Amino acid sequence: MTVPPPALAIEVDRQQALPIYLQICERFRTAIAAGHLRPGDRVPALRGLATQLNTARGTVELAYTILVDEGYLQMRGAAGTFVSPSLPPSVLRSSQRQGLEEAHGRTDSKEASAPKTPDASPGGEPWAPRQLAITVAMSGEPRPLQPGLPALDAFPRKVWNRLVSHRARSGERAVLAYPDPAGYRPLREHIATYLGLSRGVTCLPEQVFVTGGYRATLELVLRSLASPSDHMWFEDPGYLLARSFLSESGVQLVPVPVDSEGIDVERGTQLDPQARFALVTPSHQSPLGQTLSLARRMALLEWAEKASRWIIEDDYDSEFRYVGRPLPALKSLDRHDRVIYCGTFSKVMFPGLRLAYAVVPQRAVERVGRVACSMNAGSPTLLQAAVADFMEQGHFARHVKRMRALYGQRRLLIAPALEQAFGERLIVNLPPGGIQFAVQFAEGPDGPVDDVAVAARAREAGLAVLPLSIWYANGRMRCTPRGLVMGFANVADAGEAGRLARTLRTCLNG
CATH class of the missing domain: 3.90.1150.10 (Aspartate Aminotransferase, domain 1)
Incomplete structure (x- = not known):
């Protein structure tokens, strides 16, 4: 006898800016977290839910594909689609548990200048980058097969040149003055909107800080939130340039192994249970390419929430996914505001921009803002304004879509x-x-x-x-x-x- 799917009230709001397929995803995540849907439950069929919501079947299919990629659902052919029976316990806890204590309570992080102590492993042995037999040259004239370099031949240079020229000719005083250390306000607004729609990251423009590249982002985060001799989990293998900078900054790096599910959270806890930071690349592990599994994501978030630790999420090229849809960011699952989300325009547009950004938790906005001012780290307003125009006029979204297809080929x-x-x-x-x-x-x-x-x-x-x-x-x-x-x-x-x-x-x- 076929077990009917449980009664489930799925509603969408067509007045919201959030696309309907993402609203459907959010409704299912909430229903699973609240216990209305349990592991093994069959969910409504594509056609039936599309009819119920008066939307296209493809919209529901897209939502289901995302939920399958994230590990929430399983498709079993003619048998139907089911809630995954292997969901980790932390996903199944009631959403009522989230509370507000993290949003308004502990502010345990210490404000300090950049740490100066030497880098070490949990056992106290130094872990400094060894002298390489080759020079890691990521600058200068592009070379074939260079990692992390977007398709420079396919960038819409005529559109970009027109936007920059328009801004340069406008005579705006803001373009000529010292830049805002936190970033050009319209660009921060566009980034916040883009992240909400494409990455599932809900944030205010005040939480977005524009920087002069990923290294500058890490420096801003460390100066704002780290203390001397803080320990940081670091993926092993992990991003070379980040490791080099962090080692110089004095953070004590703890290399944590990576396997087919991403960083091994359980092993990290064994290696250094007192670490206060974890730097991860969950959407596309650098350099191996794995996606951090849902179970590991929840375990990492739980690790951070238990002792008020920080997770730095490097979401460097997540726009480009060729099997299924781009996965929501780890930050989108962060209910206790412990994730610092880092993005960049270097991979999506071109690295010569030297523009990146961080989304910091609400509790840290004031502190990070003060440090940004003290660093006098504002990026040129002219380029920030041109990027804001590039996004506002729809060029950014069209470019990402074109590049996703081109890179897939x-x-x-x-x-x-x-x-x-x-x-x-x-x-x-x-x-x-x-x-x-x-x-x-x-x-x-x-x-x-x-x-x-x-x-x-x-x-x-x-x-x-x-x-x-x-x-x-x-x-x-x-x-x-x-x-x-x-x-x-x-x-x-x-x-x-x-x-x-x-x-x-x-x-x-x-």
């Missing part, structure tokens, strides 16, 4: 070219999103491949790949994976992909 060019050039010597697994990916070398008869040497030879050949092993805390251990990290956004066609792959193959054996 280009990522499929490089993979077969590498497989053809390397054969069994290289393991290629494309991640579901992002504009870069990691490949691993199969161990040869003489042992592990020296990926640092391969990357150095590739740089001499004009390529900009990076060795995978240097992203790990203990990069030269025999068990450390060896491979390359590379970008694919600027690979224009199959012919170029083949030439680049063959050039890279010649670098394998010297």
